[in-house]
Amino acid sequence: MEIKRRESHEIRVRSLAIGGENPIRVQSMTDTRTAEVASTVRQIHALANEGSELVRIAILDSKDAGAVMEIRSRLDDAGCFVPLVGDFHFDGHRLLEDHPACARVLDKYRINPGNLGFGNTHDEHFTRILDVAIANGKAIRIGANWGSLDDAVKDRLLSEHPQWPMNRLLEHAMLRSTLDSAEFALAHGLPEDRMILSAKVSHIPTLIAIYRALAARTTFPLHLGLTEAGTGDAGIIASTVAMTHLLSEGIGDTLRVSVTPGQDRGAVDPRIQEVRACQHILQANALRRFVPTLISCPGCGRTDRVQFQSFVHAIETYVVDHAADWRTRYPGSENLVIAVMGCVVNGIKEAQHADIGISLPGRGGRNPHPTLFVDGRAVGILRGANPQQEFIDRITAFLDERVSS
Numbered sequence: 286m287e288i289k290r291r292e293s294h295e296i297r298v299r300s301l302a303i304g305g306e307n308p309i310r311v312q313s314m315t316d317t318r319t320a321e322v323a324s325t326v327r328q329i330h331a332l333a334n335e336g337s338e339l340v341r342i343a344i345l346d347s348k349d350a351g352a353v354m355e356i357r358s359r360l361d362d363a364g365c366f367v368p369l370v371g372d373f374h375f376d377g378h379r380l381l382e383d384h385p386a387c388a389r390v391l392d393k394y395r396i397n398p399g400n401l402g403f404g405n406t407h408d409e410h411f412t413r414i415l416d417v418a419i420a421n422g423k424a425i426r427i428g429a430n431w432g433s434l435d436d437a438v439k440d441r442l443l444s445e446h447p448q449w450p451m452n453r454l455l456e457h458a459m460l461r462s463t464l465d466s467a468e469f470a471l472a473h474g475l476p477e478d479r480m481i482l483s484a485k486v487s488h489i490p491t492l493i494a495i496y497r498a499l500a501a502r503t504t505f506p507l508h509l510g511l512t513e514a515g516t517g518d519a520g521i522i523a524s525t526v527a528m529t530h531l532l533s534e535g536i537g538d539t540l541r542v543s544v545t546p547g548q549d550r551g552a553v554d555p556r557i558q559e560v561r562a563c564q565h566i567l568q569a570n571a572l573r574r575f576v577p578t579l580i581s582c583p584g585c586g587r588t589d590r591v592q593f594q595s596f597v598h599a600i601e602t603y604v605v606d607h608a609a610d611w612r613t614r615y616p617g618s619e620n621l622v623i624a625v626m627g628c629v630v631n632g633i634k635e636a637q638h639a640d641i642g643i644s645l646p647g648r649g650g651r652n653p654h655p656t657l658f659v660d661g662r663a664v665g666i667l668r669g670a671n672p673q674q675e676f677i678d679r680i681t682a683f684l685d686e687r688v689s690s
């Protein structure tokens with residue numbers, strides 16, 4: 286089943302087109318102190334290399350704002366042209382006015398209508414941000430978040446609908462806050478094609494209801510994300526469930542998966558994990574491809590379990606670690622299907638559609654060596670002492686011969 290994307294208009298952020306017919310973009314956010322230029326540049330570079338197409342940085346104070354030019358310049362010098370999004374809360378109006386170079390260098394501003402103040406103060410702060418954005422030709426993401434919901438909107442809905450349960454009230458308050466802010470920005474002169482909306486909550490059914498309503502009522506591109514998704518696998522699974530619901534309905538033009546880092550950042554940086562999770566979600570929904578598909582059988586009584594698990598792990602690690610590099614060196618490598626099967630009895634037939642694969646001998650096989658197959662046909666036996674490395678070498682040779690541009 287092909288997913289029909291919701292119609293949205295296109296916006297440009299630096300050279301990146303978002304919305305419309307463009308691919309759904311992968312976004313990430315640094316967790317370094319922005320003013321610490323070296324570590325921030327290093328993390329942005331790593332995220333961009335992994336495939337993050339936009340990187341958001343927090344601008345908390347003058348030191349952060351003052352560091353943005355140096356960050357941009359070092360990235361450009363290193364050939365990293367990923368668009369940078371400045372994340373502003375509370376005093377974004379002042380920081381953008383006081384640091385015109387920062388306002389100029391950032392490619393998009395992300396603001397939260399719930400953090401702009403109240404009443405006339407809110408309107409004044411918002412207007413000042415809009416003036417800077419309009420003067421610099423920048424796009425803005427209006428990103429409502431239920432942790433900092435606009436109190437005025439919430440209070441108004443509470444007085445109008447005192448019988449509503451809290452979830453319904455929050456859902457409508459988030460929606461109203463986002464739409465009111467978009468209307469305010471348009472009325473003040475921000476062009477329609479410079480705005481993107483998001484409305485993040487951590488309760489999945491509420492998130493889905495809000496985005497469905499936003500999708501039905503506007504044509505602005507929508508940025509998807511589940512806020513406070515949690516740590517590790519639980520966070521990634523929660524985001525996957527939420528994003529998949531919306532993406533399968535054609536909703537979403539950019540996305541970010543949020544993972545709370547553990548005390549130990551582990552073998553793979555959680556920020557890199559977030560980018561990979563976005564890519565896997567888009568790939569699993571058949572919306573984009575980033576990484577070769579690794580297929581493997583579940584194993585059974587014929588499997589030599591230790592050998593099989595070690596083989597699958599080694600090949601998976603190799604593919605995941607090289608996928609970003611392959612996208613540049615071997616355009617089209619993301620369409621590759623690689624198989625690791627537990628035995629030769631059914632292995633090759635079960636994985637006939639793989640481009641390249643291996644069937645391990647399994648338990649009690651007559652041939653003690655793995656069989657290599659290409660395009661569904663056995664093409665050789667790997668007799669060396671290190672068949673994992675041999676298979677990796679064959680995959681590399683396959684990429685050189687068949688996928689090289």
Ligand code: SF4
Pocket residue numbers: 582583584585586587588626627628629630631632635647
């Ligand atoms: S490929 Fe072989 S080892 Fe794997 S599940 Fe099928 S029969 Fe079992």
